Amino acid sequence: MEIQDLMSDIRKNALQRMDKKLPVELSASWSSEDLLYSGKGNAIFIILPTPGCVHALSESGGCTMCSYIADSPLETVTSDELVDIFKNLMSRHEIKPKTALKIFVSGSFLNEDELPKKARDEILKTLNNEENIEEVVVESRPEFVSEEVLQECCNLLHDKIFEVSIGLESSSDYIKKYKINKGFLNEDFERAINTIKSLKSDYKITSKAYLFVKPILTSEKEAIEDAVASARYAEKAGVDRISFCPATIHKGTLMELLWRRGSYKPPWIWSILEIIKRVRNEVKIPVIMDTSGFGTRRGPFNCKKCNKKFKNLIIDSNLSQTIPEEFKCECKRNWIGDVEFSEITRSTTNLIR
Ligand code: SF4
Numbered sequence: 001m002e003i004q005d006l007m008s009d010i011r012k013n014a015l016q017r018m019d020k021k022l023p024v025e026l027s028a029s030w031s032s033e034d035l036l037y038s039g040k041g042n043a044i045f046i047i048l049p050t051p052g053c054v055h056a057l058s059e060s061g062g063c064t065m066c067s068y069i070a071d072s073p074l075e076t077v078t079s080d081e082l083v084d085i086f087k088n089l090m091s092r093h094e095i096k097p098k099t100a101l102k103i104f105v106s107g108s109f110l111n112e113d114e115l116p117k118k119a120r121d122e123i124l125k126t127l128n129n130e131e132n133i134e135e136v137v138v139e140s141r142p143e144f145v146s147e148e149v150l151q152e153c154c155n156l157l158h159d160k161i162f163e164v165s166i167g168l169e170s171s172s173d174y175i176k177k178y179k180i181n182k183g184f185l186n187e188d189f190e191r192a193i194n195t196i197k198s199l200k201s202d203y204k205i206t207s208k209a210y211l212f213v214k215p216i217l218t219s220e221k222e223a224i225e226d227a228v229a230s231a232r233y234a235e236k237a238g239v240d241r242i243s244f245c246p247a248t249i250h251k252g253t254l255m256e257l258l259w260r261r262g263s264y265k266p267p268w269i270w271s272i273l274e275i276i277k278r279v280r281n282e283v284k285i286p287v288i289m290d291t292s293g294f295g296t297r298r299g300p301f302n303c304k305k306c307n308k309k310f311k312n313l314i315i316d317s318n319l320s321q322t323i324p325e326e327f328k329c330e331c332k333r334n335w336i337g338d339v340e341f342s343e344i345t346r347s348t349t350n351l352i353r
Pocket residue numbers: 053054055056062063066067068106107141167182
């Protein structure tokens with residue numbers, strides 16, 4: 001069975017089981033310290049209840065690790081309603097000097113079928129009036145990145161940085177196609193990045209690549225190598241920042257199904273540390289490691305003694321862009337065993353093939 005057919009079935013089942021929620025119940029916001037292009041600052045995160053990612057709603061069923069569709073109302077939300085929700089969420093936060101505003105639509109901010117132009121314009125105009133906001137960060141699949149839409153956004157933001165983040169996940173087209181079901185290839189990503197780059201002389205526009213750590217059907221060792229290779233590739237392609245997302249198990253995904261059957265587990269935090277060390281030595285642009293879900297049952301793990309300590313070290317290293325100071329923990333032996341064992345099973349599998 002093709003991965004697309006499998007994903008399509010899994011998605012249909014998950015959607016049938018979903019409890020219907022009102023758009024306002026699906027919105028959320030929070031703030032935290034963050035690294036801006038100008039140095040340490042503050043970020044406000046806003047989740048808007050748009051109708052859901054077109055890729056996840058298509059026959060392809062979407063990406064194998066993503067359940068953002070479960071955070072979508074699956075029906076049209078009017079522009080006025082979206083703008084009201086946005087303004088209401090904004091009003092809950094003090095906008096301190098040096099703030100980045102990050103908008104998540106569980107899909108593509110630049111796709112007008114997900115976020116109508118009227119709402120997009122109104123949101124950007126509102127942000128343009130906020131003096132303390134330095135950066136506006138949005139997400140999009142590459143097919144919605146066009147010169148025209150980027151110019152429309154930048155013209156509304158004047159002197160603020162407008163950053164488009166693209167979920168490249170891996171620089172390997174094979175992994176994107178057969179392990180993530182991403183629905184686009186490196187050439188699509190490069191086209192989008194080149195479009196962004198071509199506007200840099202006229203606007204304060206930047207790009208970011210999201211890279212996924214440890215897709216399904218990937219060994220611990222392969223996950224490390226793929227993450228490092230993908231960071232190298234993204235820098236070469238011309239992105240301005242990289243954000244790694246280590247796997248956590250989302251509900252209603254193929255990843256969850258394999259995890260329940262014992263055929264998948266999220267990466268070790270030791271692997272994450274290894275990736276940070278290697279990438280910080282090789283890549284010169286800012287690199288952030290997301291730590292959501294660290295130490296939980298469904299997220300990256302080490303052992304109870306060191307999960308939290310390493311999580312905090314990684315958060316600090318995101319702000320300082322330095323390599324976290326490593327301390328000893330006996331669980332490292334098990335990680336080394338896993339990395340080596342995954343290689344033995346891989347070469348044995350290759351021999352059998
Ligand atoms: S990861 Fe992004 S592109 Fe893939 S299904 Fe989720 S929202 Fe859509």
